Amino acid sequence: MNKTLLEKDAEHLWHPYTPLINKRPYAEVVSAKDMYLHLADGSKLMDAISSWWVNIHGHGNEQLAKAVQSQILELDHTLFAGFTHKPAVDFAMNFLRVVACDQSRLFYSENGSTAVEVAMKIAIQYWKNKGEERTTIVALEGAFHGDTFGAMSVSARGLFTEAFESLLNPVLFIPFPDGTNDEEVLQQLETYLQKHPVAAFIYEPLIQGTGGMRVYTPELLARMMDVCAKYGVLTIADEVMTGFGRTGKKFASHYAARKPDLMCFSKAITGGLLPLGVTTCTKKVEEPFLSADMHRAFFHGHSYTANATICQLALTSLLMFESEACQANIARISASHQAFVNKRKSHVKIKRIESLGTILSIEVQTNNSESSYTHEIRHFLYDFFIKKGILLRPLGNIIYVLPPYIITNQQLEEIYAAVDEMLIALP
Numbered sequence: 001m002n003k004t005l006l007e008k009d010a011e012h013l014w015h016p017y018t019p020l021i022n023k024r025p026y027a028e029v030v031s032a033k034d035m036y037l038h039l040a041d042g043s044k045l046m047d048a049i050s051s052w053w054v055n056i057h058g059h060g061n062e063q064l065a066k067a068v069q070s071q072i073l074e075l076d077h078t079l080f081a082g083f084t085h086k087p088a089v090d091f092a093m094n095f096l097r098v099v100a101c102d103q104s105r106l107f108y109s110e111n112g113s114t115a116v117e118v119a120m121k122i123a124i125q126y127w128k129n130k131g132e133e134r135t136t137i138v139a140l141e142g143a144f145h146g147d148t149f150g151a152m153s154v155s156a157r158g159l160f161t162e163a164f165e166s167l168l169n170p171v172l173f174i175p176f177p178d179g180t181n182d183e184e185v186l187q188q189l190e191t192y193l194q195k196h197p198v199a200a201f202i203y204e205p206l207i208q209g210t211g212g213m214r215v216y217t218p219e220l221l222a223r224m225m226d227v228c229a230k231y232g233v234l235t236i237a238d239e240v241m242t243g244f245g246r247t248g249k250k251f252a253s254h255y256a257a258r259k260p261d262l263m264c265f266s267k268a269i270t271g272g273l274l275p276l277g278v279t280t281c282t283k284k285v286e287e288p289f290l291s292a293d294m295h296r297a298f299f300h301g302h303s304y305t306a307n308a309t310i311c312q313l314a315l316t317s318l319l320m321f322e323s324e325a326c327q328a329n330i331a332r333i334s335a336s337h338q339a340f341v342n343k344r345k346s347h348v349k350i351k352r353i354e355s356l357g358t359i360l361s362i363e364v365q366t367n368n369s370e371s372s373y374t375h376e377i378r379h380f381l382y383d384f385f386i387k388k389g390i391l392l393r394p395l396g397n398i399i400y401v402l403p404p405y406i407i408t409n410q411q412l413e414e415i416y417a418a419v420d421e422m423l424i425a426l427p
């Protein structure tokens, strides 16, 4: 008997963050265009979360598709040890210009986790090359920096890490600055830096993503960075989610008075078509590596490092992102979200509502006061929006809207109206 696609999937494929016996059937996507995913049953879903925050220019973009096709025919891929090429150099030069923040050197990898992994390894080897043994990293409670071992180590302990806990690197966590505990956060950071051989402090600038779309201020960020500067500790800004206009400015680090030493990027970097990770650093960080000695070289490299096709795609996406039209869309979405937040601020069924640029997050009030990724309300919320034809993927009792920048005002209103209806239907 011929098995269906879903049956073959259930028998042989492994999906992320999902039990192998999955009680909720997968939706089969057959095509995607602009704001919509088209499903095998003939229905369509508005992609209000940019397919895990990657897709900024909408699906099936022709300019990006053409860039990929012509680059494959010109130079698809080559190893990057001993070789270089124009797409890698052109993207790097343009990207460093847009990121600014004194970033002057760039390392390619494939995703957000590896961008973080590379930053951590560079930070630790920075100290080794300088003759100091500093290996401890400080991170924020509630953080999410990825799924590889290093990235897991600096992420919050919990469901994502519990099977691996005994194997994670030594990391010190400071409280999340929730607006009530600034002095405690700064004091804890300073105590750690005084007492431990800390190599670097890693943070998601201004907003924690997977940790619940929680916002903190640029002033506090700058003060945390001041403490790091006082002890010579490197700072690593993980812009994997916040980069490329998500927070309203091109990069979240542009809000803070101090500049990070290292930065990590991925997700929207290619417009959401193909995987790419990038880690950048300042001249200060590269300095102890400026040597012909192999023992001072950075030993990290993947088969697909600086894939020419993906670099050319990222360059094309970057130029589209910089365009006036795209920047105007970011400002329009940001204003629209803010207006919605202002209108719903004191809603009885909303525990917390905030927006930062194009990110809107709403934590709903439930009988069970705890906020967690596995909060049972997430199934109700997910299904409610799916029935309305909108893809939102709640983090427990927190829903967030993080749309492609091509979303129209009408589509935004459709989402807000669905949120209002959800609040009425909320059990």
Ligand SMILES: Cc1ncc(COP(=O)(O)O)c(C=O)c1O
Pocket (backbone or CB within 6 Å): 111, 112, 113, 114, 116, 144, 145, 146, 147, 204, 209, 210, 238, 239, 240, 241, 242, 266, 267
């Ligand atoms: C801030 C941050 N860093 C790193 C990552 C890991 O990125 P990836 O899933 O591409 O490995 C994520 C993923 O959500 C993230 O939000």
